[in-house]
Amino acid sequence: MIELENVTKTYAHGKKKAVDGLTLKVEGGELFGFIGPNGAGKTTTIKLMTGILAPDEGTVTMAGHSMKEDRLEAQRLIGFVPDGNDLYDRLTGMEYLNFMADVYQVDAARRKAHIEKYLDIFSLEDAVNQQIRSYSKGMKQKLVVIGALIHNPPIWILDEPLGGLDPRAAHLLKEEMIRHCTAGNTVFFSTHVLEVAEKLCTRIGIIADGSLKALGTLDELRSGEMSASLEDLFLELTDTEEADAK
Numbered sequence: 001m002i003e004l005e006n007v008t009k010t011y012a013h014g015k016k017k018a019v020d021g022l023t024l025k026v027e028g029g030e031l032f033g034f035i036g037p038n039g040a041g042k043t044t045t046i047k048l049m050t051g052i053l054a055p056d057e058g059t060v061t062m063a064g065h066s067m068k069e070d071r072l073e074a075q076r077l078i079g080f081v082p083d084g085n086d087l088y089d090r091l092t093g094m095e096y097l098n099f100m101a102d103v104y105q106v107d108a109a110r111r112k113a114h115i116e117k118y119l120d121i122f123s124l125e126d127a128v129n130q131q132i133r134s135y136s137k138g139m140k141q142k143l144v145v146i147g148a149l150i151h152n153p154p155i156w157i158l159d160e161p162l163g164g165l166d167p168r169a170a171h172l173l174k175e176e177m178i179r180h181c182t183a184g185n186t187v188f189f190s191t192h193v194l195e196v197a198e199k200l201c202t203r204i205g206i207i208a209d210g211s212l213k214a215l216g217t218l219d220e221l222r223s224g225e226m227s228a229s230l231e232d233l234f235l236e237l238t239d240t241e242e243a244d245a246k
Contacts, residue, residue, distance in 0.1 A: 001026060001028045001062070001186040002024070002025065002026040002032075002049065002061075002063075002155060002186060002188060003026075003061040004022055004024045004025075004045075004048070004060055005060075006022070006059075007019055007023070007055045007057070007059070007060060008020055008022070008055060008058055010056055017210050018044040018210055019041045019044050019045055019055075019211075020211045022041075022212060023212075024205060024212065027186070028186055029181055029184050029186070029202075030181060030187070030202050031177055031181045031187045031189065031200060031201050032188050032202070032203050032204070033189050033190075033191065033200070033203070034188060034189065034191075034204075035190070035192070035197055035204065035205070035206055035234060036207035036208050037208060040207045040238070041207050041208075041209070041211075043190075045207065046159050048060055049067075049188070050078055050080050051067050051074065054067075054068070060074075062077050063077050063154060076151070076153070077155050078153055078155045079149040079153040079155070079156045080158075081144055081148045081156075081157070081158045082144075085137070085140040085141050085144045087132045087143065089132045089133035090133065091131065092128065092131055093124065093127060093128040093130065093132060093143050094128045096147060097111075097115050097128075097143070097146060099147075100148075101114075101115075101150050104151035105151075110152070111150060114146075114149070114150050114152065115128075118142075118145070118149070122142040122146065122172070124139065124142055124146075137164040138164040138165050138166055140164070141161070141164040154185045156177065156186070156187045156188065158177075158187065158188065158189050158190065160190055160192065162196065174196075174200055177200070178200070181202070189201065195231075198230040201218075203215070203217055204216070204217070204221060206234060206237050206238070208237065213237045218230060221233050
């Protein structure tokens with residue numbers, strides 16, 4: 001459902017490769033974990049996948065739609081939760097959600113059902129008619145998640161979505177991610193919390209220095225070292241890159 005083919009992105013007039021020849025395919029039904037050290041290329045990869053950035057080389061395809069040739073249709077298939085929750089602070093929560101529903105042309109009945117469901121899940125019913133500037137960081141994160149998924153997209157791209165969430169909300173979002181994949185859809189999930197990736201994801205990609213260093217299920221990544229944790233594997237695979245950066 002997600003396909004990146006030989007994708008490269010450079011900054012500083014071609015002097016720095018943030019993503020270097022990345023090829024990756026994520027199928028329907030997968031809850032895919034994407035992990036790497038700071039500066040590894042995770043956020044740039046996600047911006048390329050969502051059409052925020054265009055690659056210098058290579059192709060990005062979402063459920064058969066090219067991000068270059070058919071960008072708007074590809075983007076309609078994505079629910080994107082970015083790392084950070086910059087919002088229109090003078091809107092109320094409900095005004096923001098209706099704005100997102102209008103952007104994705106969600107009809108009145110579907111938006112009502114979605115909003116009611118997720119306001120209940122995230123316990124935001126009492127705050128939804130207040131201005132967003134009165135919200136805590138966690139409340140803003142919940143609102144961003146509700147807005148990003150309001151059109152029921154088949155592909156969820158979540159960049160550190162658990163940041164700022166209380167344990168109950170984080171647990172419920174993880175359950176929603178699993179439910180989405182069980183229905184045959186795709187979740188692409190970037191996180192710094194290795195324990196969450198280890199327990200939640202069906203397959204994991206480890207990126208460092210702009211390229212994939214490992215890809216597979218946890219057992220495949222262990223390569224026979226059955227006692228190794230994801231943390232051990234992550235440190236082993238990224239240690240060279242971090243040492244070179246010093």
